[in-house]
Amino acid sequence: MDGPLRLIRDGFGHLSQAPRGLRVWTMVCVLLCAAFLPYWRTGPGDAGSWFAPLAVDSGYLHRQAPYVDFHAIVEAGYRLRTGEDPYGAVEETQGTPYATPFRYFPVNLLWLALPLGFVPLPLGAHVWVLAGLLLLGVNFLASVALAPERTGLLAFLWFVWFPLIPEWHLGQFNLLTGTLLFWTALAVLLGWRQRWAVLWALAAWLKLFPLALVPWLWRAGWRRPVVAALAVLLAVTGLWVGLREESAFTEQFFARDLEAGLLARTHQPYAGAQGLGAGVNATLWKARGLSFGMQAEPDGEPMRPDPVFLVSVLVLLAWAAAAVWVSRPGFAWRSFGPLVLLWLGWFLIVRDCWEHHTLFLQPLLILLVLAGLSGRVALAAWLFLGAPSLWWLWQRSGYQGNLMAETVGLLYFWQRPAGFVLLLWAAWHLPLALPGKAKQNARTEETE
Numbered sequence: 001m002d003g004p005l006r007l008i009r010d011g012f013g014h015l016s017q018a019p020r021g022l023r024v025w026t027m028v029c030v031l032l033c034a035a036f037l038p039y040w041r042t043g044p045g046d047a048g049s050w051f052a053p054l055a056v057d058s059g060y061l062h063r064q065a066p067y068v069d070f071h072a073i074v075e076a077g078y079r080l081r082t083g084e085d086p087y088g089a090v091e092e093t094q095g096t097p098y099a100t101p102f103r104y105f106p107v108n109l110l111w112l113a114l115p116l117g118f119v120p121l122p123l124g125a126h127v128w129v130l131a132g133l134l135l136l137g138v139n140f141l142a143s144v145a146l147a148p149e150r151t152g153l154l155a156f157l158w159f160v161w162f163p164l165i166p167e168w169h170l171g172q173f174n175l176l177t178g179t180l181l182f183w184t185a186l187a188v189l190l191g192w193r194q195r196w197a198v199l200w201a202l203a204a205w206l207k208l209f210p211l212a213l214v215p216w217l218w219r220a221g222w223r224r225p226v227v228a229a230l231a232v233l234l235a236v237t238g239l240w241v242g243l244r245e246e247s248a249f250t251e252q253f254f255a256r257d258l259e260a261g262l263l264a265r266t267h268q269p270y271a272g273a274q275g276l277g278a279g280v281n282a283t284l285w286k287a288r289g290l291s292f293g294m295q296a297e298p299d300g301e302p303m304r305p306d307p308v309f310l311v312s313v314l315v316l317l318a319w320a321a322a323a324v325w326v327s328r329p330g331f332a333w334r335s336f337g338p339l340v341l342l343w344l345g346w347f348l349i350v351r352d353c354w355e356h357h358t359l360f361l362q363p364l365l366i367l368l369v370l371a372g373l374s375g376r377v378a379l380a381a382w383l384f385l386g387a388p389s390l391w392w393l394w395q396r397s398g399y400q401g402n403l404m405a406e407t408v409g410l411l412y413f414w415q416r417p418a419g420f421v422l423l424l425w426a427a428w429h430l431p432l433a434l435p436g437k438a439k440q441n442a443r444t445e446e447t448e
Helices: 003-014 020-034 056-064 068-082 108-116 123-146 149-158 165-170 172-190 194-206 209-219 223-243 249-261 276-287 307-327 335-344 344-351 355-360 362-370 376-385 391-396 405-427 436-442
Strands: none
Touching: 003 020, 003 123, 003 149, 003 172, 020 123, 020 149, 056 108, 056 165, 056 355, 056 391, 068 108, 068 123, 108 194, 108 223, 108 249, 108 335, 123 165, 123 172, 123 362, 149 362, 149 376, 165 172, 165 209, 165 355, 172 194, 172 209, 172 355, 172 362, 194 223, 209 223, 209 276, 209 307, 209 335, 209 344, 223 376, 249 355, 276 307, 276 344, 276 405, 307 405, 335 344, 335 362, 335 405, 344 355, 344 405, 355 362, 355 405, 376 405, 391 405
16 A cells, blocks of 8 residues: 555645645635535535535435435345345335435445445445545545645645535445546556556446546556456356346346436436536527426427437447547557546436536546646636536526526536536647656555
């Protein structure tokens, strides 16, 4: 652990020696982040924070079922331990008061769900939320060690990231996934040993989109750990399907997650989804003169061919072609552009990208800052990706039926996609490297 520990220790040293004003600014950012936690009541029976209404899923869903997604993991672990199907319906839960369906690959039952299934509630949910705050602190110190001159900007980008609000209120696992990817990128860029590929493996088992980074890891020489991680994923999945034929995993994964979640189709725009597919759907919906409050086609018949579906297919094909192009053996990876292109795939081609999913992009933005991204561009990217969404203004403007509400609603769906474009544009202008001095200080494992 000398490599990560060295970064954390150096970051703490830089922070302790920083000017007083900078340390005060960092503390202000930390305190604001702490105010995001779901412990500051806004009314009777409300388990949320002062900032909960800024996001649709924390401002609404958590009032019905706080920590519901964390309960999904706990419920799956409990069912595995008691012989029940972890992928079964959750109308009647066994070990939690309520939960969402377990939507992770079977390998996550072993390293994640089973241990958490022993944790009593509600203590486990509180520990998970507070552990997220600790993860942010660790990530921040590591980034300070690499770029101490940008401590103020790093504190703001790490701690004042408003999608953390729904993440913590619902007990999500996006911050964990983003943290694993952040340390994976550091391990590759700083030349640490390949054993740190286990971080990427855990991220890829949690969420499928890190699999898009395989060409980058392969180019970096991490071929054996990549093959091992993929082999474990396929082997455990195959064993589960073979030994538990009655499990609902196959039907859930192929029928709902892949078929319904990959390619968008024309549907009534709904608050929460903020990926590229949602933006295209909302734009075409408004282009036909329809209100966001309209729940069905005027004539009762779906359009054929579906323009949203056609655009989704074109975007998928374009991204796949670009991913193949930058993954060619002869392609020179001189900038962060190819990495960002692969990293952004989830947000470009998947229909259901919710606000808390932008936590996957927070570490990516930090990496660009460490590589020299200007403060102005970083703050502009934060405005699109990490600032409060327009949901609060949208619902207070009436949500539907008037010019202001319909305009703000359309802007709401394009707020995050604009950040995707900005990240991709900025990445092609940054060399694929971290500061040389920090690199020399951090590569401690070479002396082992």
